[in-house]
Structures are given as C-alpha cells and as structure tokens.
Amino acid sequence: MTGRRRIRSTVLPRSLVRPARAGALSAGALAAGAALVAGCGIVPGVTEGPGDDTITVMTWAPEDAGATTKPGMPAFAEAYGRWVNAQGGIGGRPLRVLTCDERDDAVAAARCARRAVAEDAVAVVGSYSQHGDAFLPTLETAGIPYIGGYGLTHDEFTSPLSYPVNGGQPALLAGLGRTLADACGPVALVRPDTIAGDQLPPLLDSGLAAGGHDPSGDLRAAEAATSYGDTAERALEHAAAGTGERGCVVPALGDRTDIFMDSFRRARAEHPEVRTATVLGSVDQTVLDASGGASGPYEGAYVTGWYPEAGDARWDPMKEVVRAEAFGDNRIDPTDAGVQTTWIAYTVLRQAVESLGDGEVTADTVTAALDGGLKVTTGDVTPTLRWKFQDTLASIGLPRLVNANVTLHVVEKGRLTAADGFTDVTSTLQDAAL
Helix, strand or coil: CCCCCCCCCCCCCCCCCCCCCCCCCCHHHHHHHHHCCCCEEECCCCCCCCCCCCEEEEEEECCCCHHHCCCHHHHHHHHHHHHHHHCCCECCECEEEEEEECCCCHHHHHHHHHHHHHCCCCEEECCCCCCHHHHHHHHHHHCCCEECCCCCCHHHHCCCCEECCCCHHHHHHHHHHHHHHHHCCCEEEEEECCCCHHHHHHHHHHHHHHCCCCCCEEEEECCCCCCCHHHHHHHHHHHCCCCCCCCEEEECCHHHHHHHHHHHHHHHHHCCCCEEEEEECCECHHHHHHCCHHHCCCCCCEEEECCCCCCCHHHHHHHHHHHHHCCCCCCCCCCCHHHHHHHHHHHHHHHHHHCCCCCCCCHHHHHHHHHCCCCECCCCCCCCECCCCCCHHHHHCCCCCCCCEEEEEEEECCEEEEEEEEEECHHHHHCCCC
16 A cells, blocks of 8 residues: 555544434534535546435545555545446446545544535445544444445444454454464564554564464654664664574554664664564555665565455456546556455445345445345455454454454565465454453
8 A cells, every 4th residue: 555654543442332323414514514525526427416316425535645645545436436337326326426635634534524424425435544533423423334444543443333344453463473473583563652552562462472472572662753773773683682583573653664664774784684574554565666676675574464465366346447447547556455445345335235225325224234234245355244233353342343364475576475365363363462
C-alpha cells in the first residue's frame, strides 16, 4: 500500500448494544450536510441522486495526505460503481458511490461520517482511516454499518457495526512472530512509545511463544521522530546479542518505518549481519521501490500480509473492473492492499444486498443481513466471512475479528514474493497477553 500509518487504538471496547437507526434528519442537519460536500464526491457516470431504489454508499480515505495518502481506495470505489451499474446495478438497483477525502485528520473523518448520514448512506464501504474514535460514534448513532475498513484501529474490531474483512495489525504481528520463532535468534521490536504501541509486544510475542522462542526485546521509540539513529543502534545490539544465531529487527512504526530504516541502513554496517521483518502497512511494494529495490534495506525481509500476492489469479475479477472502468487511472494500483480491501468490501456489500431479494435496502436491513448469519464468499482471497455478535477472539477484546488468516512474503530482488499460503493465527492470538 502507499500509505503507512501509526496505529491508534482505544483502551476499552465500545458497548456491544446495537444502536437504533437515527430518525429523520432535521432541516438544520440537512443544511449542515450540504456544507459537508467539500472534500467529497459522487461517482462520475453513476446515478447523481437517490431514487426510490438507488443504493447510496460512501468510501473515504486520505487522498492527498503525504505518507498516508490512499487515493486508490475511493478511485476504485468509483470504478466499481460504474462497473456494477453497467451490469444493471446490484439486484437491479443502481449503486450511488459517494467519496470523501478523509485527509488523515480526525475532524475530516468525522465530517465524512456526517456526510454519510446526511446522504442516507446504507453503508460505508472499503475505507481507510486512523481515526475510528472520530467517525464510528457517528455511524453507530445512525445505524450505518462500516464494511471492510482497512483494519487500522482497535475500534474496528470492537464496534458492533464494524464488519472487518481482515485481521488488522493483531493478526499480522502474531503471524510474523510465529515465522520469526523458527528463523531468528534474538528479536528486537521497535515500536511507538504510545498507549497503542504498548499493545504490539504481546501480539508479536504470542507468535514467538507459539514457536518456543523467547519474547522480543521491546524498544520504544518516539512516534514523531525525524531520526532513529540511537534506536537503530540499540536494535542492532539486541539482535546480535551473543547467541551465535542471526537476529532480527522488527520495525513497527507505521508511517515512520521508512525513517527508521534510513537510520538503520547507516548503522548496520558497524554490526553483525541481522535480518529485518515487518508487517503490511509499514512496508509495501511502493516503499520497496522508493527505498532502492534489491539494493535497499528491506532485501531479504519477512513481511506478513492479509491476502494472496498481487499476481495470483484470484485477483483477476478485481483487475477486470479496473481494466473495464479505470484503465489508465494511475491512482489505482491493483497490488495495493487498500485497493484489494475495497474490492473485498464491495463484494460483501453486493452479497448482503442480493440476500435481501426484493426487500427494502437500508442501513438497517443491510446490517440485519450481515448479523443474520450471511456467509460471504470472496473468491478465496479470504476465507468465507461471517460475523457473529461475539466471535472467537472476543476473549481478548477483539469480538469482530473473524478473519485471522495471514500470508507470509519475503523481499526477493526488491519484490514482495509470497512464501506460502494462508496461516490461521486465531489460536496464537487467543494466547496473547493483551
């Protein structure tokens, strides 16, 4: 993905009591909604206004916010809207796709959510935001489901109106730890010195423990540092701490990982050789390309992700949408996990709407379909998805995490290359000391 991010979290899960759908908007709220149009858009070529059977949804992401820019997600949503309408809509109903620039800003994220309410959206689909605490309360109050968010925040795995399609950071770190248990000597975890960062060591250590490995060295780093020279030195010293085994350094600094790796590149020449490893969100193919490819600091690194590698044939239906409706749109990169997540999220929406038959499509009926045991198939890019009120991982405070599958990639010749198939880390997460 092109955006790398800090991990924000809430300490306590939200109430699991289903909020009631908000009533009709007041005239004042509608007027305020009209003022929210700035930063938001409507799909060109898609129905411009709601009709009796038009389905309105919204997709948001930062579209021009530096390191966290994710324009491919709303761009793909627009392309999907054109594509599905060219086929007659969803169950014969036109799809109206609104987009909103989230700007990696809590105020903007809340504004996008209020626009979704003002426009009577039946769902927010395939979106990216670090600010769950800013937008989820608005969606919950209005009863609007949040389908297939990117998995950035703890809120997305606790809110009763969130329907995540991947395992977020928890699954990625647990899966990475299990891999490193067999491949590394001492492991140094470099993570933000924040409350959210405090949750990362137990996740990585749960995977290490599952493989009989000692816990990682927990190295805190300033979240907004402009250089990580001292932290890189400490990580290298820990990873080469006299065991005779090649150690591993795991930077999990979100959008600051590339800054750490710049410091790490300069410091590593003075230390024994170590291996690096990280998770999707701290690195992707665009980061590898920008950092020097095969000659960059990530060569040989382990990277855990959620989905099959981009060249897998299972992504062909998604790529057909891009070819048909967005050929030449360089905002959309089919290798980007954000675009892939958006495709999966719209797959969920489509199956939820189709399950309603000729019935009314509203936020309430879409939510009822998802809560009613609907099993969503995604062409095997994920396991079959089904959300329950409390799922297996509710015991560790993640009741909405239903897909704990991860994939392992290795950086070879500057390219992310899949090492094997899916690994389910549910049991590993159940043992995490969160």
